Amino acid sequence: MHELSICRAIIGIVTDHAGHGAVRSVNVRVGAMRQIVPDTLVYCWSLVTEGSELRGAQLCVEQVPATIRCRVCGQEHVLDAPIMLCPACDSADVTLVSGDEFLVTSLELEEV
Numbered sequence: 001m002h003e004l005s006i007c008r009a010i011i012g013i014v015t016d017h018a019g020h021g022a023v024r025s026v027n028v029r030v031g032a033m034r035q036i037v038p039d040t041l042v043y044c045w046s047l048v049t050e051g052s053e054l055r056g057a058q059l060c061v062e063q064v065p066a067t068i069r070c071r072v073c074g075q076e077h078v079l080d081a082p083i084m085l086c087p088a089c090d091s092a093d094v095t096l097v098s099g100d101e102f103l104v105t106s107l108e109l110e111e112v
């Protein structure tokens, strides 16, 4: 499953940065073009962290809408679906402004 490999990637980033501290929560930002369902991601997170050092750490998912800029009509549009077409003029000559993000934005550690 897509979300499982994403969770494993998050765990890799978190364990690189958390050191020996216990992690209370992990904040991630994902773009809509990644086609990640936040609820599924959180569910997978609880599965893959169960029995690991990250057990109990909360995953907070912030979604970023996909925005495109059309090179033909110059307009910017927030996409409802991950289809790279300008809704105003149907041009496919568009650039993705946002929506491709996948970042761990912050970690919250337990007080030691």
Ligand SMILES: [Zn+2]
Pocket: 070, 071, 072, 073, 074, 075, 086, 087, 088, 089, 090, 091
């Ligand atoms: Zn256009």
